Amino acid sequence: MNSDDAPSTTVLIVDDDTAIQNLLSIILQRRGYRVLTAGTAADGLAQLAEHQPELVLMDYQLPDRDGLSALLEIKSHHPSSYVVMITGRGNEELAVELMKAGASEYLLKPFDARALLERLDTVLKLREIELANKALQAEREHLLLEIETWNRELQTRVQERTEALHRAQSEIAQTEKLAALGYLAAGMAHEIRNPLNSISLFTQLLGQGVEEIEIGDYLGKILKEVDRIDGIIRKLVDAANRSRLVVDDIRLDQVVQDALAIFSPQIEARQIQVQFTCPEPAPPIKADRTELEQIFTNLLINAVEELPQGGQLSVRISCPEGLIEVRVSDNGGGIAVDHLDAIFKPFFSTKSRGTGIGLPVARRIARLYHGDVKVEQTSSQGTTFLVTIPREQK
Ligand SMILES: Nc1ncnc2c1ncn2[C@@H]1O[C@H](COP(=O)(O)OP(=O)(O)OP(=O)(O)O)[C@@H](O)[C@H]1O
């Protein structure tokens, strides 16, 4: 090492022997080191605190304190200052102890200049490597800490996003519920129009004057329609969860006949010929009567609306394996092929006063019972709708 190589390396010599102080100073200064000197441990520690020298060259025997305790203090308070201890000849055991206590090197007296400089060079290189290592270690710890912070931040963000997502999902669910409710409400309002229509017709007939014995019959029919509306309104109230369902053993042949009876005024007025076939009593299914009735009132009203004066309406019930099938046919004008996809969509109607809710409601109810409503065939000769409902209802 020459003076250019170590312009800023400072060595503190702690030795009460001024001759040795001077000698070491000369040797070290010649090699370019900046040299500080102290005659006591106390002075040495003070200078150390002030100048933070890279290297301390310290005699073990100091007037105010033993070298071992001074060494321990230096290593604990100034860990980046490396200490080379100088001990008397024949004191190898002590030298080992000093190394254990943190000395980087030791020199046995007497030593020559070359040996001294070689040791110092080695210690300084070691120090450099160790300090660089420590810096890397610190950097690594710093990075780990940062990663941990990022991780925590990321977790917080993921949690925040998850919560936001849950909120959004529940909002969507809420909106969907409202939409479903709105849809259902519209459907129910539509359903109410049919019985109202019947009530209005029966009332008109009563108003026109009828035979005494028919009055009771008509009033009975009106009351039945009022009950139906009442049932529908109750359903509207519980629309979202169907909690007011009255599940009973229901026979579809009876349901269809009840539905046909509702339209008897129109059927009679238009002289529509009705054919009803059911080879055997339909097996009962577990269902809500009012719901099932809605399927058939919607199909029958469509057929009646479609039929010309004196047209033909037929309802055929059959019970193949595990199913109940009801075919509602009319000999009206049929459904245009272009419309076949659209007719089950809400609000599609080709009628001037139609709302387009009848078929979607019919299909929705059938599907609630794991069945379906389909167009089985349609042509200019008429249309057949097929309703299928499985016998077994969960
Ligand atoms: N039996 C049928 N014959 C011919 N077309 C039909 C028949 N049934 C339904 N359609 C067609 O399907 C459309 C949709 O029927 P849907 O019952 O859903 O509504 P709508 O009868 O028009 O109105 P709403 O029933 O709400 O009063 C009808 O407008 C009509 O074009």
Ligand SMILES: [Mg+2]
């Ligand atoms: Mg309709």
